[in-house]
Amino acid sequence: MSDVSPRAVVLLSGGLDSTTVLAMAKDAGYDCYALSFDYGQRHNFELEAAAAIAAQASVTAHKTIRLDLGSIGGSALTDPDIEVPQAAQSDAGIPVTYVPARNTIFLSLALGWAEVLGAQDIFIGVNAVDYSGYPDCRPEYIAAFAKMANLATRAGVEGQQMTIHTPLIAMSKGEIIQAGAALGVDYALTVSCYAADEAGRACGRCDACRLRSAGFQQAGLPDPTRYLS
């Protein structure tokens, strides 16, 4: 083995979870390549947050791929005809904010970049606790993706194993925030709200805001989020 750090592709949305994952990947000694998507999401301020977070984390590279998921439709996050709910949705099954096949699409593009970089590690901030309504956040899904990835790639054919790291998958929002804070994450840079204004100020009422706010309470840490009201 050389002294060179292994490379990892880290999916970075600009939200609380992926920012924590980036800090964890850095702390684990990876040379980090952050990947963001401009996918027609309503909350484009997330991308500005991602750029600021990537810069502060001194990643080796940060790439933003433009991808028009809005043309596929089907989600409140990309389709202006579907309203983002303000009320909690705990009993409603899969939320309308679910973007069809989103994690599969993002992981596939991360896989392509990882292959070009010669990286065998991909980090993604999925969480099966707070987002149990999203099918593509479950451990069995991630395991199936990894198995497929190893059959899809040149590296897999040549015997290298691609690992999909999901360090947050079993953590509560409070635990995630505590872990990130211990690694020095500045959560004031992150944006979680589905309906923030152009300056990135959070609505304080949507599902994402409720989860985030409760997470800081659970963590026993001050909430640095800038709210609209």
Add this chain to the structure above:
Amino acid sequence: MSDVSPRAVVLLSGGLDSTTVLAMAKDAGYDCYALSFDYGQRHNFELEAAAAIAAQASVTAHKTIRLDLGSIGGSALTDPDIEVPQAAQSDAGIPVTYVPARNTIFLSLALGWAEVLGAQDIFIGVNAVDYSGYPDCRPEYIAAFAKMANLATRAGVEGQQMTIHTPLIAMSKGEIIQAGAALGVDYALTVSCYAADEAGRACGRCDACRLRSAGFQQAGLPDPTRYLS
């Protein structure tokens, strides 16, 4: 069951294989939604071919998603710094024209659209005979993708099964052409060459041209390809 035809998403590159698959999906009674990608490929004339083919096949919808795979790099098909080989590559392992994770990325986006459409069928023209050097053309890869897809989606959670159809996977190029011709495919509309000119005229020398030309010979059918010289 209703009289309504089941919907299928058909990946359509504008090449010989995917055009044959579209004819097969139509022949099998599917209501076809064709999906193409503008992914920074050198041969952009393929997209014009795809549009003409989709129109002639009277698909219900044809969508072209823009996706900058060139920014990831790593393939002669999207990276201007990598030369497309003119000589045959039969013993060279995975060809340089391989685009990292391409089929995974394309199938993932097809999966997203299928989920929005309520479709349970995706067609892709992968072939394990002529393209055995591409890891993501093998049956075991397709099976792993299907398994992952059923864990990734709302439909899968609700018990519906997504099927990835690969009708060409074990066919020779000659057999593909015979099957398509029997279904009325006009191969003059299709483009296979990696280095065609802006009018879609084929070089006649690259791997794709060699395979295609040999296919028409095997099929015992006249080759309608327009060659440069």
